[in-house]
Each structure stands twice: as C-alpha cells, then as structure tokens.
Amino acid sequence: MEHGAGILYVSCGAPRVGEDGSCVLTESDGADAPGDGDPDLVALGNRFLSTDGMANSTDGDGAGPTGNAGGGAQRSVSLAETTASLSLGSVSDYHPLHHHHHQQQQHGGAGGADALHRLAALERRARAQDDEITVLKAALADVIRRLSAAEEQQQQQQPGTTTPTRGSRPSLSSHPSRSSLLSDGPPLTPRKPNSGYAPLSTPSPRPTENCTLRREARLNRSRSVTENSASKRKQLDKPKPEYCSDKRRVTYSPEEGYVKMFVRGRPVTMYLPSHLKDDYSLSQKVALPPDKLKLEWVYGYRGQDCRCNIHLLPTGEMVYFVASVVVLYNVQEGTQRHYLGHNTDVKCIAIHPDKVTVATGQMAGVTKEGKPFAPNVRIWDSVTLNSLHVIGTGSFVRSVNCLSFSKANGGLHLMVVDDANEHVMSIWNWQKEDKFMEIKCAGDPVFAAEFHPTESNSIITCGKGHMYFWSMESGMLTKKLGLFEKHEKPKALLCLTFNESGDAVTGDSSGNILVWGKGTNKISHVISGAHESGILSLCLLRDGTLVSGGGKDRRIVAWDSAYRKRREMEVPEAYGPVRTVAEGKEEAILVGTTKNFILSCSLDGEVNPIIQGHTDELWGLECHPSRDRFFTCSYDKRVSMWDVHSHRLIWSKSVEEAAQSADFHPTGTVVAVGMQKGKWAVLDAETSDLVTLHTDGAELLSVMRYSPDGSMLAIGSHENFIFLHAVSEDGRRYTRLGKCTGHSSFITHLDWSVDGEFLVSNSGDYEILYWNRNCRQQLMADTIRDIEWATYTCVLGFHIYGVWPDGSDGTDINAVCRAHNRAVVAVADDFGKVHIFVYPCSQPKVPSRIYSGHSSHVTNVAFLHDDSYLLSTGGSDTSVMQWKVC
Known part of the structure; x- marks a missing residue:
C-alpha cells in the first residue's frame, strides 16, 4: 500500500x-x-x-x-x-x-x-x-x-449575497496564528483537586440574612432553560397604574415615574429617565437583538476527575471535553470545532472503530423548574457534528461512567456502565437504540470497561477491589473473577488496555502492571513497582510499545513487548499528576493531568502545554480596555492573562488567596484583583509583577470597579460596605477615602457614572442604592433617574429588568454586561446559559437569544473592547468560552 x-x-x-x-x-x-x-x-x-x-x-x-x-x-x-x-x-x-x-x-x-x-x-x-x-x-x-x-x-x-458586518471592528483571521497555549513562565500550582471547591465567605449577620444570595449553594446545580414563552400579557383595564401579571408582579406608576418589580416578595423600585415618563408602557413589544453568538473557542479541560478522555482522530483533531462541550481541536491548524448536543457535564467518551463516530455520556442534571433529567449517551458524527442516536434516557442513574464500542464486529455494539450504586452494565445495538443485555456489574466503583479487541463476545471490567471477565452467550452475560493467586491483590485496578497478543493489561493502585493471558482469568506476567503509586493510565502505541502514566510520581514510562523498560520521563510538578495518556502525532504522547493541562510530551523529556484551564470555581473575568486580551481569576489562587486571537496564555501567576473579582485601570497598565479574605492586589498587566497589596476588611471582595477617568477605585465587600480609594500614578498608588455604608446585605455589583461623580450598587437582598464620590447616599429620584452610566453590570435596574425570568428567586441572574455600542446586553444565568437581549431591556418578558455550553451556573460575561467577542465563565465547570459576535 x-x-x-x-x-x-x-x-x-x-x-x-x-x-x-x-x-x-x-x-x-x-x-x-x-x-x-x-x-x-x-x-x-x-x-x-x-x-x-x-x-x-x-x-x-x-x-x-x-x-x-x-x-x-x-x-x-x-x-x-x-x-x-x-x-x-x-x-x-x-x-x-x-x-x-x-x-x-x-x-x-x-x-x-x-x-x-x-x-x-x-x-x-x-x-x-x-x-x-x-x-x-x-x-x-x-x-x-x-x-x-x-x-x-x-x-x-458570491455577488448578491450579504453577510453581517460590524463596521467598527477590525477584520479577524479565522485561523489563529498560534496553535497552543504556552505560558511565558512556569505554570503555577493551584489547590489540590481533591480539596473540593472553596465556599464563598458568608456575609456578616444582618436582619435580612435569609434574603441574601447564597452563591455557594450553586456549586452542584446544573440546570437547563428554554426560551421565554411569548404568551400574551394581561393588563388591567384602568390606565393607571399599569400592571403586568407575570410572577414578578411588575407595576408601573406614571405619576411617580418608576417601575416596581417584586423579587422573592421584596419590592425593587427602578426610576425611569425623564424623557421616557410620558411615552413608556408595559405593553410595548421588544424584538430579538440583532446580534448572534457563535462559539469559537473553549479554554479548559476536565482532567481533574475523568479518565481516558483524550483521543486523536486520523484527521489530526484531538478530541476531549470540558463542561457540556466536546472539543475537536486541530493543534496544527489552531482551530476548534465543538459538539454541543449535551445539556450538562460530559463524563466519558469512546471512539468507534471507524474513527469517525463518537459516543459521549453525560451526568444527570436539573431543569430550570427543578425537575431532574436522567443521564444519556449521545452518538454523533465527528465530521458533520450531527447527532446520530441518543440512547439510555431513563435507563441510567446519576451519570454515565464508562463507554466502549465493540471492536471485533466492527463496532456493532456499545457497552455502557452507569454510576449508580450497583454500577449497571448494559449492552446496546446503538444503531437501533436497543438495549439487549443488562447486568449489575459491581457494588464498588468501576474505573475501566472495554470490549476485547479480537473477541466480540468478551468484555473486561475493573475497578475498586475487582477484576471481571465477562462473556456474552445465549443472550446472557456471565462473569469470571480475575484470580490473583500468589500475587497480592491490590485495593483497586485503575486502568485497562490490551497488548498486541490480545492479553489484558491493567495498572493497579500499588504501582504494578498486571498482564492477564488472553482467554484466561489469570495473571501471566507482573511488572512490580512500575510506578511509585497508582497507575492511572495505560496506552498501547502503534508500534507495540506500552506506555504507562503514574499518578503521584508523574512518570511516563515506555515498555517493549517483553515488558522491559525502554525510556521514561517525569512530568513537571507544576502540571500535576498524570490522569490520561494517549498516542499523539508521530512520536508525541498526549498527557492529561489532574490540574487540567493537556500536554504534548516526548519520551526524551520535552513537554509542551497545549491546553490549560483553571481547576476551581471561576468568577473573575475582565476584558482589557484597548487590547484583544482578557483576564481571569479563580478560587484555585491563580490569575491569568489570555490572548483572544492566538488563544494562548500570556502569563499566569499565583496569589495568596482565592481570587474573586477583577478590573482593569482605564489605561490598561494595571489590573486590580479582589480576593476572598479582604486582600486586594494590583498587578502589572504586561509583566504580572505585583504593584501593590492592600486589605479592606476580612471578607470576600465581590466586585472591583475603576471610575471612567481612573481616578477612583470602588470595592464592594461582603461586609456590606463599598470602599473608595483615590488612584494616582496610572493605577500604581492608592489612598483610601472612605466607605459607603447603608446596604443591609453584601455588595454584588457596582457601576460608575460617565462623569465619575456617582455610583450605583446592588446587594444580596435586592437593593439598588446610589452614592456620590464622597460616599453619601443619593435619595432624590430626580437626581437618580437621569444619570448616564459608563458601564452596565448591575443586575437590577430599569434598563435591564426585562432580563429576569418569571418566578425568579433572585439568584437566577449572576451577571450582565452591556456592549460598548449599547445595542445589546449579555446575561449569565444560573442554568448554564448565556443570553443576548436588546438594550435597553426595560419591558417585562423580553425575548432573548440563548446559547448553551456551560454545564453549571455561568458566573460572568464580558465584551471585548470593540464588541467583536463575548467571553463567559463557568462556575463549577471552570471553563472560559469565547463567543464570536456576528
């Protein structure tokens, strides 16, 4: 050939x-x-x-x-x-x-x-x-x-066709010039994966404590949301005041010039601008926004708690997943494609023997209405990204844990193991969506399950305390226990592959490699002490070389067909323990780590980071005021600067505490970072060097906001205060001026007026308060209603109250961001969705364009300085998604 x-x-x-x-x-x-x-x-x-x-x-x-x-x-x-x-x-x-x-x-x-x-x-x-x-x-x-x-x-x-253009934006190349995410310095060590997500600091006790937003309660929430219905609004016959009969009970008082919305029974009063008082009506219709979004790039990888989730297709695309997105990344061309068929976290993946068809399994979730939906497996075409079949809806519990296509019969069958207490294994004719076999696999967790590559009726599963050899005969599944005989039985068998002879090869929790003879349930060979601790991944290369990846020792070892060690290398500690090993192009080895890196490694010791992501909950997001860059900060104590076009990491730096919020100085020279225990730091935006470090209180700093001219910095705290600082020397010198006192709950959002004379703030108990730069609260409606705001990130206000869904409990909207051209507003909701509304959005039940990708609550959104891109961050899914505005 x-x-x-x-x-x-x-x-x-x-x-x-x-x-x-x-x-x-x-x-x-x-x-x-x-x-x-x-x-x-x-x-x-x-x-x-x-x-x-x-x-x-x-x-x-x-x-x-x-x-x-x-x-x-x-x-x-x-x-x-x-x-x-x-x-x-x-x-x-x-x-x-x-x-x-x-x-x-x-x-x-x-x-x-x-x-x-x-x-x-x-x-x-x-x-x-x-x-x-x-x-x-x-x-x-x-x-x-x-x-x-x-x-x-x-x-x-072709002539005669039109494509959407945005004249104010520069043309962007569809193929980034750089194909990998490379740090200018060594990556920094985040919190250990098994330490869990750090909860937000709780506010000081207040009389309205029961009404406050409990954002830490959202860590495990994954909900779906559908488009707002277009049901007719009922209006009262008498003209004054107007009333909208949705569950928010929106009322309009023309005489006073305000709209009142009730959130969890609490009234929220929002004043209309003077020029709208005579013409405003709750019954006015609002159209869909002119802009649409297209997912262009996903930053991040789920290596922290998933196995065997990196594969290389013959087309050169690397397949992996994060959040509810399956990413097909062509490293050489620097492009990504995305399969978006899932509506919650993807947990496992399998490639059909034809190398085109892909199966991915997701975990259970909860709808917007609080109703659970079951896990399922989606089979799809990696060329067209079209879904071919969906199987198992209603059959699986909790999550899909393992997937494997049969090899010997050309991929006719698909084996699925769910994550229920009994870890049920089912065999499907996936093309007919027919389950024809099912059995309880094991009471303990199952870590790997595979069809034998040459025996179509043979399946092997392994996990905590067990090794099973299954046979499909006469419509039944029968099993044999793996016999350890004279060998010490490990606590767990963590990974599984097959050698060229058809022998099963497993890696155990003690660092040993066990070879099980083909057609038997007995050990034929043992490599004792292959690694210092658990072996999390095994991979057989095309030339017959066996590659093993150690967990804590971070070693990658190559073994020949006689199981003699040939070469080895150690992954640097900053990248974390090895989670997954897969064959890459030519002699490269693809390595996924528990710190959510994907590395391209050679056995000669060369390590090239391809993908990097945060490892803990992610809230802080801000776009550079004049350059195509954005900044993120996370509970993993790492802050990072990213380039939008090359999709590379410009720099990454560790900080003393879990980071919550950030904002750029208007000059773009420095970025301020708020942390969870009252500290805040100012970093040089170009070099990441620390400029200054301050402390305001002892609780979480939820929002940082510079005034438009850069002369003031407002900091919203979970102590219910807004701290004001005078800024000089282009953001390198700070002097505290005072603090705004008046909120009865913690501060959630802040915005400055265009002239820098006023502040508006939202709090956890749905208050909207106004302040001047001397920390004095503004109470006069005629003063408040006509203030022009430089940014619009507050989630409560007249110009954006239409983004709130019916029956909201006050926690449904996490962030909003008005585009710089003031045409649209982006919304991050609590159900994994990003919305685009027309701006202003000052009517009840305003329709929106809805986009999926995140698998948990979307914590923040931000437009690039020229509105060409929108960035969004996921909470528990730790991902950053880059959307092209078109």
Missing part, C-alpha cells in the same frame, strides 16, 4: 471485471501485490478496489481533490459514496486462522514453526490494512467536510 498526500493508494495487480460485475485482481509479479500472491489477501484487495474514486488524490494539505472547481464539486459526491461503501467488516471477514488450517491440510502439518510464523505475519498484515482503511475512511470524510465548508464559504462570497 502506497501513501499519497493524505490519501492511501493500493497496488494489487491489474484489475479485471468478473462475471458478476465485480472487480477481480490478477496476481502481479511485482512486490506490490498484498500477501505476495496469497489468495485471501488478493480477495481482500478486490473488496478494497471495488469502490469508486479510490485513486483520487488530494492536494498537500488535505483540503480537497486537485483539479478545477467544477471537478471538485463532482468529486465530493463520489467521495461520499466511497466513504459509505468502506466498511471494517470487509477486513474482519478475513481470517488468517482459516488460511493456516487450509495450508496444514495441504502440507500434512509439515513446517509447523514456519506456519505459525506465517500466521503471525498474516495477522499483522491484516491489522495493518484494517488500520489503513480506517484512516482512509476518516481522511475521506474530512475531505468531504472541508469541501462542503469551502462551497458554503464560496456561496457567501
């Missing part, structure tokens, strides 16, 4: 047409004929060459067939037919064992050693051709996707 530029060629002799119309190969006297004239392999080549379009080449980058545009369009049809016609079954039909038995009959059993050697060679040859056909199929499918994308792009560029 010869290789072209992205397409495989087969040279198997001269074809001729048989009596039945099929393509028949004649033996070639050259060395290209498979099997050197072996009739079974010639028949295998017949199947391979019988499909149309196999000899079509592609250009060097795999973007499509060479030739003119018209020919390319016609070629894509034949490629689709070719892809559909290729099947792994054509390879699995070939049985070298039958061929060997036929030879023994002819030669009377003579030359047994030669026959066994030939058998092994034929098996290797068949496996190699099987793999090459799979790669060809995936490559053809990727060509089809690229052709379709090129055709769509060409149609959009």
